Amino acid sequence: MPADLQDEPGADGVGSRAIGTSVTDGSARARAAAAALATVPPRPGVPKPDPILVADGVLRQFGGLTAVDVEHFEVQRGVITALIGPNGAGKTTFFNLLTGFDKPNSGTWSFEGKELAGMPAYRVARRGMVRTFQLTKALSRMTVLDNMRLGATGQRGENFFRALLPASWTAQQKGIDARAVDLLGRFKLDSKAGDFAGSLSGGQRKLLEMARALMVEPTLVMLDEPMAGVNPALTQSLLGHVKDLREQGMTVLFVEHDMDMVRDISDWVVVMAQGRIVAEGPPDVVMADPAVIDAYLGAHHDAPLSLEEEEAQIGGARVETLTDGRDEA
Amino acid sequence: MDIAVILENTIRALFNAEALILALAAIGLNVHFGYTGLLNFGQVGFAAMGAYGIGSGVVYLDLPFGVSLLLGIALAVLLALALGIPTLRLRADYLAIVTIASSEVIRLTARSAELRELTGGSSGVNGFSQGFYSMNPFSPGSYGIGWLSYDANRFFLLVVGWTLVALCSVLVFLLMRSPWGRVLRGIREDEDAVRSLGKNVVGYKMQSLVLGGIFGAFAGFAFALANSSVQPDNYGTQFTFLAFTAMILGGAGRVIGPVVGAIVFQTSLVLVENVLIQAKGAGYISDRILESTDIGAVRFVLVGVALMALMIYRPQGLFGDKKELALDAR
Numbered sequence: 190m191p192a193d194l195q196d197e198p199g200a201d202g203v204g205s206r207a208i209g210t211s212v213t214d215g216s217a218r219a220r221a222a223a224a225a226l227a228t229v230p231p232r233p234g235v236p237k238p239d240p241i242l243v244a245d246g247v248l249r250q251f252g253g254l255t256a257v258d259v260e261h262f263e264v265q266r267g268v269i270t271a272l273i274g275p276n277g278a279g280k281t282t283f284f285n286l287l288t289g290f291d292k293p294n295s296g297t298w299s300f301e302g303k304e305l306a307g308m309p310a311y312r313v314a315r316r317g318m319v320r321t322f323q324l325t326k327a328l329s330r331m332t333v334l335d336n337m338r339l340g341a342t343g344q345r346g347e348n349f350f351r352a353l354l355p356a357s358w359t360a361q362q363k364g365i366d367a368r369a370v371d372l373l374g375r376f377k378l379d380s381k382a383g384d385f386a387g388s389l390s391g392g393q394r395k396l397l398e399m400a401r402a403l404m405v406e407p408t409l410v411m412l413d414e415p416m417a418g419v420n421p422a423l424t425q426s427l428l429g430h431v432k433d434l435r436e437q438g439m440t441v442l443f444v445e446h447d448m449d450m451v452r453d454i455s456d457w458v459v460v461m462a463q464g465r466i467v468a469e470g471p472p473d474v475v476m477a478d479p480a481v482i483d484a485y486l487g488a489h490h491d492a493p494l495s496l497e498e499e500e501a502q503i504g505g506a507r508v509e510t511l512t513d514g515r516d517e518a
Numbered sequence: 519m520d521i522a523v524i525l526e527n528t529i530r531a532l533f534n535a536e537a538l539i540l541a542l543a544a545i546g547l548n549v550h551f552g553y554t555g556l557l558n559f560g561q562v563g564f565a566a567m568g569a570y571g572i573g574s575g576v577v578y579l580d581l582p583f584g585v586s587l588l589l590g591i592a593l594a595v596l597l598a599l600a601l602g603i604p605t606l607r608l609r610a611d612y613l614a615i616v617t618i619a620s621s622e623v624i625r626l627t628a629r630s631a632e633l634r635e636l637t638g639g640s641s642g643v644n645g646f647s648q649g650f651y652s653m654n655p656f657s658p659g660s661y662g663i664g665w666l667s668y669d670a671n672r673f674f675l676l677v678v679g680w681t682l683v684a685l686c687s688v689l690v691f692l693l694m695r696s697p698w699g700r701v702l703r704g705i706r707e708d709e710d711a712v713r714s715l716g717k718n719v720v721g722y723k724m725q726s727l728v729l730g731g732i733f734g735a736f737a738g739f740a741f742a743l744a745n746s747s748v749q750p751d752n753y754g755t756q757f758t759f760l761a762f763t764a765m766i767l768g769g770a771g772r773v774i775g776p777v778v779g780a781i782v783f784q785t786s787l788v789l790v791e792n793v794l795i796q797a798k799g800a801g802y803i804s805d806r807i808l809e810s811t812d813i814g815a816v817r818f819v820l821v822g823v824a825l826m827a828l829m830i831y832r833p834q835g836l837f838g839d840k841k842e843l844a845l846d847a848r
């Protein structure tokens with residue numbers, strides 16, 4: 190996808206990403222996040238001082254296969270939490286359950302202290318818990334701007350009867366458009382506002398999906414493999430955007446295979462394997478944990494170990510994104 | 519071979535009742551399929567609700583004509599709810615299966631002997647259109663110009679019918695450029711994405727099903743009044759597929775697509791039929807190749823082949839945007 194290379198004037202090419210750096214940016218939010226978690230012991234299911242999301246006994250089976258079996262799980266407010274684990278660990282299924290896109294066999298979870306189990310997906314989103322998808326869902330035959338507008342909640346014109354009275358919604362739409370254009374500018378998509386989303390490159394669609402999710406004004410953003418299939422030249426700017434979310438006071442929970450990215454931006458890492466949470470803690474602690482290395486080597490062995498291997502995987506992931514529809518279910 | 523007869527009949531077909539019935543049904547399908555992506559293979563069921571609403575309402579329930587119209591609309595809304603509530607939460611194919619089955623169930627139920635007191639059974643309903651034609655402001659005589667001349671009652675029906683087509687199209691136009699229509703188009707593209715943005719997708723799909731179903735009932739009104747009769751066997755699955763053909767021919771997801779598609783499709787059928795009749799009459803086609811009694815069926819074959827060719831070279835229909843269609847491959 191050579192087009193991706195031109196997407197990002199600021200990015201300086203392939204293979205230049207920061208490697209092995211922990212949370213190095215000195216912003217107040219980053220330091221506050223690190224401080225809040227400093228005293229939390231690194232063990233699976235550990236309680237957090239200020240959890241925004243708490244899950245208990247979430248079990249999801251597909252026939253005989255147990256895809257998710259999480260005893261206890263908490264996400265600290267205002268920090269970036271990474272959810273890692275080999276392919277098939279149950280990360281996407283866990284996302285689907287938490288956001289109402291799938292129903293568990295059993296389990297409860299709450300968001301900002303309110304029970305969410307059984308709540309339809311659209312109400313979960315309205316509460317401020319918004320997710321993106323592993324396989325990007327750009328609304329192809331709609332313009333980039335219309336994609337963005339769709340993200341705004343509480344639109345008067347979305348009511349059937351008021352839709353027929355443009356006077357009742359045009360003013361509100363102006364405000365929404367201003368917000369959309371501002372966000373598109375931040376994601377360097379403003380020049381594409383009038384184009385069909387289907388004409389964007391894979392990386393641009395990922396950016397659009399993230400920007401669109403922000404139109405909902407979420408408090409918790411859940412990103413399922415935001416880097417999968419994205420040209421390495423775009424990853425730096427995507428990383429910046431994720432960090433930005435924390436700067437703006439949002440909580441981020443994201444699934445990622447790219448260990449460098451995980452190490453670079455996350456305040457806390459949770460490891461899943463075969464449906465269970467097998468480890469959690471600060472990035473450097475978790476990455477050194479034998480249980481984690483075991484989980485990765487034991488299963489598909491798909492954590493990149495070297496830069497070459499990782500490049501090969503990024504290429505592979507892109508092909509998978511184009512052809513494989515399984516995870517979408 | 520009389521070219522003038524062919525021309526006259528073809529031009530008369532442009533605005534005849536068949537085109538208008540098909541246009542109304544196709545406008546409804548366009549709301550369902552063209553804008554929301556709902557696969558409703560039972561649009562004729564909604565038309566039957568409209569037709570039996572006025573027919574049975576006037577004849578068997580002794581309701582005033584206006585109330586019978588409301589009954590037809592109410593029945594269409596109830597049908598939409600009955601079809602939508604169990605299926606709209608499920609994958610798209612469930613609605614398709616349930617709608618195609620339900621439209622046949624409706625037809626077979628309506629023609630059953632047990633319901634003779636309510637639907638007239640297999641002989642249908644007659645003698646209900648007086649309430650409509652008594653409102654005719656045109657005094658008896660001939661209206662229109664040249665070949666497009668009609669008697670007062672037919673002229674009244676066509677004026678009311680095409681006005682309804684125009685009003686429905688304006689309504690669709692206003693709705694689809696509003697935020698409400700944007701949600702429907704989003705659902706057509708990917709309903710999970712729309713859900714993840716906090717929209718009640720099932721609720722919107724239901725509204726779309728109801729709205730398009732009401733347009734289907736309007737088609738049933740026009741069908742019943744044009745024939746002054748409701749015949750259950752006119753409400754078979756072919757009605758739905760002709761409406762689909764009209765919509766796709768004109769361009770799904772375009773406001774005027776279904777209207778132009780319906781007119782072009784009906785007119786082509788009449789043109790081909792008349793050419794065959796005239797050619798046969800002039801002895802150009804021998805009985806070994808085509809019997810006169812087969813012309814009615816053969817015209818569908820010929821128009822069908824022409825449509826296939828059109829879809830190969832213009833898959834987006836007459837008014838669709840090819841570039842937009844190509845984007846569908848996500």
Ligand SMILES: Nc1ncnc2c1ncn2[C@@H]1O[C@H](COP(=O)(O)OP(=O)(O)O)[C@@H](O)[C@H]1O
Nearest residue numbers: 251256275276277278279280281282283516518
């Ligand atoms: N709809 C489904 N039906 C059957 N099995 C599924 C379904 N979705 C996921 N799975 C299975 O559940 C397991 C977890 O999958 P997933 O959550 O996609 O893993 P991850 O996102 O961690 O790669 C896998 O074994 C997968 O094959």
Ligand SMILES: [Mg+2]
Nearest residue numbers: 280281323516
């Ligand atoms: Mg996954």
